Amino acid sequence: MAASILPVRKNAHLCSGGCSVGSSGRPPDKLELSVPARKAKNSYQQDKKKQCKEKKVGTIEQVKEKTGTALKVIAHDDHLVVVDKPSGLLAVPGRGPDRQDCVTRRVKRLFADVLDQPAVHRLDMDTSGLMVLALTAETHRYLSQAFAQRQVEKRYEAILDGTVDGREGEIVLRFRLDPDNRPQQVYDPVQGKEGITRWCLLGETAGRSRVLFMPLTGRTHQLRLHASHRQGLGVPIVGDRLYGSPRPGERLHLHATFLAFVHPGLNQRVEFHSAAPF
Known part of the structure; x- marks a missing residue:
């Protein structure tokens, strides 16, 4: 059984100067997404080992890679749009005229009559990967609640600048904003907000570790702090300017590879995938 939402054509992309939707003039075809069968109530232990493997079932057909900071539109319908954000592009506007492109x-x-604030979650500017945005007020309320109640499954792939102890685990740390070094976060077991991340090791090459992160909460810089702090993995993400020592010109090696949630219009689970570009 499958659900359908409308993707943008393969040649479509949106750059900072405006939008381009190809030249054929043909309407986009529907894209089939997999809708997994319902799990048994006690299936968590059976599925635990599978969490460390990136599944490609129901993979979204992706727009071809563009140069610069072109925003890839993965799929959309009347309710929402899913994009693949490049590293270096803000999720929402910042302060000042030079931080409005986002x-x-x-x-x-690109979309008519869209909400003034369509974002229901964010990615750091230096993080790339999947974001879902609401096109209606009803969808915005629905998705915001789904994120708040931890009903959205998220996975991130990262390369860490060193080797880690163990193969998988769960990190629970409390942290807060450092007001003297914004936007950096600091560990604070008393006043900090709890962040929870499950992780597993995907592989090691040349002294670096490829890790899959599965955050259960969505705190600012959560994965970056959980990777770098000594009470987390103790190894910073490659290219992290705040919590590591990146080489000149090296981007943050953190990519949102997977999103899954119950679609508000279909009332069925949909999955979105994006391969890490590193």
Whole structure:
């Protein structure tokens, strides 16, 4: 059984100057997404080992890679749009005229009558990967609640600048904003907010570790701090300017590879995939 939402054509992309939707003029075809069968109530232990493997079932057909900071639109329908954000592009506008180009503003130029604030979650500017944005107020309320109640499954792939102890585990740390070094976060077991991340090792090459992160909460810089802090994995993500020592010109090696949630219009689970570009 499958659900359908509308993707943008393969040649479609949205750059900082406006939108481009190809030249054929043909409407996009529907894209089939897999809808997994319902799990038994006690299936968590059976599925635990499978969490460390990136599944490609129901993979979204991706727009071809563009140069610069072109925003890839993965799929959309009347309720929502899923994009693949490049590293270096803000998710929402920042302070100052030079920080207004962002995912939400590009989406608003592409879709008519979109919400003023369509974002329901964010990625750091240096993080790349999947974001879902709401096109209606009803969808915004629905998805915001789903994220708040931990009903959205998220996976991130990262390369760490060193080797880690163990093969998998769960990190629970409390941290908060450092007001003297914004936007950096600091560990604070008393006043900090709890962040929870499950992780597993995907492989090691040349003294670096490829790790899959499965965050259960969505705190600012959660994965970056959980990777670098000594009470987490104790190894920073490659290219992390705040919590590590990146080489000149090296991007943050953190990519949102997977999103899954119950679609508000279909009332069925949909899955979105994006391969890490590193």
